[in-house]
Amino acid sequence: MVLPICLIGNTVLRKKAKDIDKDYPGLDKLIEDMYETMYKSEGVGLAAPQVGKAIRLFVIDGDVMNEEYPDLKGFKHVFINAKMINEEGDEWSFNEGCLSIPGIREDVKRLSKFTLQYYDENWEYHEQVFEGGQARIMQHEYDHLEGILFTDKISPIRRRLIKSKLVSISKGKIIPKYKFVKNK
Secondary structure (H helix, E strand, O other), X not given: OOOOEEOOOOHHHHOOOEOOOOOOOOHHXXXXXXXXXXXXXXXXXXXXXXXXXXXXXXXXEOHHHOOOOHHHOOOEEEEEEEEEEEEEEXXXXXXXXXXXXXXXXXXXEEEXXXXXXXXXXXXXEEEEEEEHHHHHHHHHHHHHHOXXXXXXXXXXXXXXXXXXHHXXXXXXXXXXXXXXXXOO
């Protein structure tokens, strides 16, 4: 089932997400629905806060970007209770967008290596270093669990320049092509 996506201005996007346990109700169905929602919305990642759930869960399928980033070929994963261990490496700029901020893309600088501990959908524990395109997508999705949007990471000047667009999205004046939640 395709879930509605929360847009900027929805308070759930600013909450720090909570850990869950193996008995979280309907977890398998939620993961399945998040993938379906992500594909239908043409995203490469989707975090639970984006579908109204303030829990530490995100899904990624970067395969559609594998021509530009070969490390994304077959990179499809579920991340539960993710915690960042470390960010390091060279800073690099990447043009990011977000399903919760439709129609806006901005260059965001991030470090090239990202170490994460998490559980997968089978509740197997992992601690792993990600680099390149994988790190990039994960850093973006991980930020959602911390209540951070990519627009928080752009320069203050760029943020001022797009402020009216952000306000228009939050007020429902810009309508995405996919199912979404209207802000109250």
